[in-house]
Amino acid sequence: MGDTLWLEPEKLSEVKDILSSGDPEIRVVSGGTALSLIMKQGMFDPNKIVSLKKLQSELRYITSDKAGNVRIGSMTTLRDLEVDALIKEKAPVLSEALTHVANPRIRYVASIGGNLSHGDAHLDMPPILMAMGAEVKIESAKGDRWLDLKEFFKGYYETAIEPDEILTEIMIPKQAEGIVGTYIKYTTLSNDDWPTVGVAAFLKKTDGIAGDSRIVISAATDIPTQLFDVQHIIDGNQLDKTTIQKAAEKAFEVAEPLEDLRGSVWYKKEMVKVHVRKALEQLAKE
């Protein structure tokens, strides 16, 4: 311990050069709210830390492109997103959820790139962004690639980012006309705790008939999980009591939660059911 070298490159290209050796002992740091905790607990001791602090002019932005998609630089803080007018307009579910993430002190520092790259199952941004069809840009000295967030989370604290890569941008596609969405964060410890179960639900309503639904559960499971079987029940049907009940039962059946201090497997399955139902009831009213 203690041999770690702290680097503060001033350009993205320099970061990519440093990472190009592919050494897994080199770690990128954005806000540091997650990495500092892991290092303090002695769980990880990288030999180099590459701070992105000086890349704010390159990687801290929120814009929309010509097609109406929202583009967010990976160093954008959770607080930037929470108060941003464009996000409030294009992704209000995200702004609202952010008011319940940790506390303002953490949100001022934690970045959206760090939130996704951390790969922790108990985070609130991944299910919402996944349900909205977000994609991420991953860059390395070898080139850039885009990945659908659905393919990004690989396991407990595991993502598709390779050691020589860095996440640089998040793209939220323009949501079609008539799409409604919600996110329910259910906590069992304190109000601002990490979620026990998170349910993000987006769908399109046409004359009361639901379609194009995207139901993603998180926190209970090791990675944010889209419930396709539940979506099949919803799509093409009236969002009435029967459909909602069937969808919730299906969610109970297909969810594969992990037991932890926030609840047993059975309890979390029940909570998935309850909150899928609540999310759909909310959307039925909109």
Next chain:
Amino acid sequence: MKKQVNFILNGKSVSAEVAPHETLLDLLRNDFGLGGAKETCGLGLCGVCTIIVSGVPVSGCLHFASSIDGEEILTIEGMETEEGLHPVQEAFLNNKAFQCGYCTPGMILMAKKLLEENANPSVEEIKDYMAGNICRCASYGQIIEAINEASKLLQQEKAGLNA
């Protein structure tokens, strides 16, 4: 490997040698003898370690000391100026917004930033913003009153300056 960081601490230029695992909180307590911010939960939850880094309150217990090169650091010890206590400090005293005082430095720094962003917050807004600062003595009622008074004091001060 230690890294040299140069920064402004409560208005003065200083430098220090920091280890990669070192937190800003440990640096300020151990190398600079500033005891106002304290490690309590060590997890970012309680706010007792609040420190302002270039205008933004952070949890000192989760902030890499190596990252503060070139930043301006403000701790509770730097709040008092030659003109006296900061209005937020005055308001906490006037309202007896503490019992043991353990959480107070963090509360004051957090409230300072709140009032910079929102000069006249509602009680709900105060509660939301201060939710990550815990007071074991549960002086919450008085803390909210103090922030309300500080809001008035700061607005008066501003009006006075503009007059």
